[in-house]
Amino acid sequence: MPATIRDVARASGVHISTVSRTFSAPHLVNPETRGRVLACAEELGYRPNRAARALITGRTHNIGLIIADIANPFFPPLIKAAESQARQRDYHVFVADTNEDPIAEEELVHALAKQVDGVLLCSPRMSNSLIEQLSREVPLVVINRQVAGLPCVTMDVGQGTRAAMEHLLDAGHRRIALLSGPRGSWTSREIRRAAGVAVRAGGGELTVLGPNPPTETGGSALAEQVRRAGVTAVLAYNDLMAIGLIEGLDALGLRVPQDVSVVGIDDITLSRLTRPKLTTVATPTAAAGRTAVDMLLQHDSVATRGARGGGRSGTIDDRRTTAQVMLRTELVIRDSTAAAPADGRHRPDAEVVAPGPHRLAGPGRPTVATGGVVAS
Amino acid sequence: MPATIRDVARASGVHISTVSRTFSAPHLVNPETRGRVLACAEELGYRPNRAARALITGRTHNIGLIIADIANPFFPPLIKAAESQARQRDYHVFVADTNEDPIAEEELVHALAKQVDGVLLCSPRMSNSLIEQLSREVPLVVINRQVAGLPCVTMDVGQGTRAAMEHLLDAGHRRIALLSGPRGSWTSREIRRAAGVAVRAGGGELTVLGPNPPTETGGSALAEQVRRAGVTAVLAYNDLMAIGLIEGLDALGLRVPQDVSVVGIDDITLSRLTRPKLTTVATPTAAAGRTAVDMLLQHDSVATRGARGGGRSGTIDDRRTTAQVMLRTELVIRDSTAAAPADGRHRPDAEVVAPGPHRLAGPGRPTVATGGVVAS
DNA sequence: TTGAAAGCGCTAACAT
């Protein structure tokens, strides 16, 4: 039923290749002919079949977006921005949800590989080596994680964590807890590292609780542990956990921020709507989505992984041009943090992190180009 | 670079058609041969190219999901459920965001049509006639709207609205406002219709404010109008608006629920997290996503719109089997509603709906099969 | 049970 290139050719009295050119290389066709072809195409409702085109050009004009959990409010703005940016460049996007499962992630990359020109891997939980290996199958841009040799866009949570900790230390807090995120999360590791350094530098003591599921439930489940730890302030892996924690604390009769100060990370919409409004490290999610798409398509346009043409270069070769972008974050102070209560609180009984073996910026770390802009 | 069917054929010493059969009709191939082929395929990391397959079978194993606004928290659970259900049936899903723009909707259907076996149109804002017309181009399942002759999955917001209104009337409210949703929203029309009837039946007076953008901002912007209307209770088109309204009311010094009761619709996660917790009409979004996918794929498996085969039947023909499913909703009473204040409040100055010309269940309405189950 | 051949809708050399 749908009109094909042949229908248009017949209708406009030219060869199919002329029709093809009219769409893929208009400058090569006589304006007059072009007009006629276009008119016929319009009339017949003809639209080039992208799949057929992909078969020969090797470029599908699709991209994959693999998300840890669509229902986690951190992601929708990123998805939205990525989709919008992609479409603006005439790309469509497959969105897939892994439920935070590394196995599902891998399977999805394989499944999508043939149908897309590249995949945006958002908050992957799999190993670095697996990511590298998959990047040989299809161009990858990694979001929320750094993988040496691959284009990555990350948020500067280290800086955000420092700012948050300094904010808490300034307010007189000394015993501080960190609710860490899921196992395998690069972001969580960065936060922990930065938190350890910052708290130590400020003369405080950090208690790390986790790993945890990055959800509201994950946060509220920690209320009792937080209480027992005897801390006066908490930094959570994300806003959802922070909000859950506040709920849980509330149920235990602990008030935020009077008894305990709580800081989140992400600045999801929700964080302005709960009471108390959440102090949090704002993370430029939409910018991350846009940037990742740009990086993928730039990377991708350079390297035509065509069936006919230059072959599968670009997947490996232009690693040199591979950029790692880190987007700035920003501490947003609202109502969930206040001065530390005057009375000393009881002793902790959870793990206490002495500075430990983490290097802050050792020689092994990949160079980071800080080029991002905070979403306003 | 990626292995093709030919590589596998060469490696296993059979003709490509045998390899093809091994994957698409295994029972037609000798078990021994099949084993060998499978082994080689495995070894080479071969995966059938779906685009190439689609070219000849006419079935892409992709579906499109067109969403009014991904960032609106109503949608992510639906997207997630749809994607999950689709993938379970070996389908991938394109997600596209229209920004509530009817023009974008139409354009997206066209753009996606060739790459998918069907499109889920979620909360479309375009006209019925356009939807019908588009359904001739590609199988459509409409979510959150009823279009005669097309498979639809809707939420029974009429019932939910009645329950909400009865709840308010029981609590002594007589002056009630309805914050309507976006222009073009079927759901908004249904709510208004049901609200008018229910309030009138209960001896109350309904003030309709709108149309409005279905956002928090949309809600908070209405606070002043709500105050001037002199109502003691409000039903909002969705939770986001309800929450925004509560914020706005708060800024005007009006307390919820003491001064004004507020009811939302949807029961997004957020509604349990704001203070006061929102009374709302729970809407089974995940179930809607799953159901829509099922309807599309069932519809679709019946009708092979193959290039070679039976042609583009199914798009028009089996309208007879077209189902319209309406999912049950449920009023969830939380903390944003209370008894009407004893003192009479000032007179409204916004539009007052006398029963008006709306029929509740006129002859022109399509038959509705109520078959849904509320998501627990 | 397998192979041969045609072709899905399109693009890209190569001619003209």
Added chain:
DNA sequence: ATGTTAGCGCTTTCAA
């Protein structure tokens, strides 16, 4: 500037 031809990776008659 346009037509010819080959073929992307795959499925599907039709024969053998």
